[in-house]
Amino acid sequence: MKKLILASLALFGACAASHVLAADNRQNYNGSYCDAYYGSQANNVNHQYNGIYNGLGGGMYVSCPVIVDEANVTTGTNNVWIHTSAAGTSCTLFSMNGNGTSAQSQWGSGGPGWFAVPNLTVDDYWGSYSMYCYLPGGATLNTISISEKP
Amino acid sequence: MVGAVLAIAVVAVALVKWNSSGDDLRTAEVNSALQESAQASSLQQEWSRIQAEYKADDVAVGSESNPNIVAKQASVAAVAAQSDTTVTTKPDRAVMLTPLDTPEPGQSRADKVLAKLETQFAEEAVDDAWSAQSGDRISSYFSETAGNMEWSGSTLGDVQCHSSLCRVEVVHENEQALQEFSLKFPMQMAQAMPRITYQTEPRNDGRLAMVMYLSR
Numbered sequence: 001m002k003k004l005i006l007a008s009l010a011l012f013g014a015c016a017a018s019h020v021l022a023a024d025n026r027q028n029y030n031g032s033y034c035d036a037y038y039g040s041q042a043n044n045v046n047h048q049y050n051g052i053y054n055g056l057g058g059g060m061y062v063s064c065p066v067i068v069d070e071a072n073v074t075t076g077t078n079n080v081w082i083h084t085s086a087a088g089t090s091c092t093l094f095s096m097n098g099n100g101t102s103a104q105s106q107w108g109s110g111g112p113g114w115f116a117v118p119n120l121t122v123d124d125y126w127g128s129y130s131m132y133c134y135l136p137g138g139a140t141l142n143t144i145s146i147s148e149k150p
Numbered sequence: 151m152v153g154a155v156l157a158i159a160v161v162a163v164a165l166v167k168w169n170s171s172g173d174d175l176r177t178a179e180v181n182s183a184l185q186e187s188a189q190a191s192s193l194q195q196e197w198s199r200i201q202a203e204y205k206a207d208d209v210a211v212g213s214e215s216n217p218n219i220v221a222k223q224a225s226v227a228a229v230a231a232q233s234d235t236t237v238t239t240k241p242d243r244a245v246m247l248t249p250l251d252t253p254e255p256g257q258s259r260a261d262k263v264l265a266k267l268e269t270q271f272a273e274e275a276v277d278d279a280w281s282a283q284s285g286d287r288i289s290s291y292f293s294e295t296a297g298n299m300e301w302s303g304s305t306l307g308d309v310q311c312h313s314s315l316c317r318v319e320v321v322h323e324n325e326q327a328l329q330e331f332s333l334k335f336p337m338q339m340a341q342a343m344p345r346i347t348y349q350t351e352p353r354n355d356g357r358l359a360m361v362m363y364l365s366r
Contacts, residue, residue, distance in 0.1 A: 037333065061333060074258075074259040074260075075259070090337060090340065092336045092337060092340070094332070097260070097350075100325075101328070101348065101350035101358075102332055102346075102348040102350070103260045103347070103348060104260075104263075104345070104346065104347045104348065105332075105336045105345070105346045105348070106344060106345050107336050107337065107339075107340035107344040107345075108344070109340070118344055118345060121263065122259055122260050122263045122347065123259075123260075124258070124260060125258070132333065134337060
C-alpha cells in the first residue's frame with residue numbers, strides 16, 4: 001500500500017514538474033547571431049563561439065534577430081536577460097508591427113555579466129521582435145535570453 | 151486497505167464480464183470500425199475535392215476578380231453575418247487570419263494599449279519639475295540632431311509630459327529617417343524613460359507621422 005501511495009506521489013510530482021518546465025517559454029541565443037548594425041562595420045566584428053566580439057576599437061551598434069515564438073500571444077515578454085563581457089553595454093528590444101514600424105521598445109543596460117531589459121507588454125500578431133545593442137570596443141555580447149508570455 | 155481490496159474486486163468483476171461478452175463486443179467493435187473507415191474514405195474524397203479547388207484558385211492569386219475567390223468571400227461573409235460572434239484580430243486558433251486580412255479598427259492589442267495610455271495620460275496630474283525636465287530632454291535630442299550636418303530627417307512636433315508619461319509627436323521624412331530615429335532616440339532617452347510605445351501612420355505627402363508615449 002505504501003508503495004502504491006509513493007508511486008502515485010512520484011507520478012503527480014513528475015506531472016507537476018513537466019507543467020512547470022512547459023511554462024518556462026524561454027529562448028536562449030548565442031550572441032554570435034548578432035551582426036553589425038551598419039554594413040560598413042561588418043568586417044569589424046568576430047562571430048565567435050561565445051558571442052559577437054566588437055573589434056572596432058570603439059563602440060558600435062549590433063543588431064540581433066531574436067524570434068517571436070508565440071505569434072498567437074501578443075502580450076509581450078516575461079523576462080529578457082543579456083550577458084556581456086563589458087560594462088556600458090546597452091540593448092533596446094523592439095516589438096515590431098508586421099509593416100516594419102515599432103509597436104513598443106524597452107531599454108536596459110549593464111555588464112559585465114547579466115543585465116535585464118524590462119518587459120515588453122505588447123506585440124503584433126504578424127510582427128517580429130528586433131533587438132539592437134550598443135557594444136563597447138573590445139566587448140563580447142555572449143548570450144540573449146528571452147522568455148515570452150505563454 | 152479495505153478500499154484497495156474493494157477496488158481490486160470491482161476490476162476483477164469487470165474483467166470477467168468483458169470476457170463473457172467478448173464475442174458480441176468484438177463484433178460491435180468491428181462494425182463500428184468499418185463504419186468509421188467508410189466515413190473516413192468519404193471525408194478523404196471531400197478533402198481531395200477541396201484541395202483541387204484551392205489549387206485552381208492559387209493559379210489566379212492576386213486577381214481580385216477571380217469568380218471562385220469572390221464566391222468564397224461572399225460565402226464566408228454570409229457565414230460571418232449569421233454568426234453572433236464579432237471577428238477581431240484577437241488571436242484565435244479556430245479563425246486563422248492571413249496577413250492580407252484587414253483587421254477591424256481599434257481591435258488589436260496595440261490599439262487597446264495605446265487607447266489605455268491615452269486615457270492614463272489625459273487623467274494624469276502634471277508634475278511640473280519632471281514635466282519640464284523630460285520635455286527639455288526630448289527637445290534637446292532634436293535640437294542637437296537638427297544642428298548636426300547629418301540631420302536625421304525627423305522633426306519634433308507636439309511634446310507634453312505629465313507625471314510619468316510623455317506624449318510626443320514626430321514626423322519622419324522617409325523610412326530611412328524612421329530607422330535612424332528608432333536606432334538612436336530610445337538609447338538617448340533610455341536612462342530616464344526606458345519604455346516607449348509607438349504608433350506610426352503614413353501621411354498623404356509620403357512622410358511618416360509617429361505618436362509615442364514614453365514612460366519612466
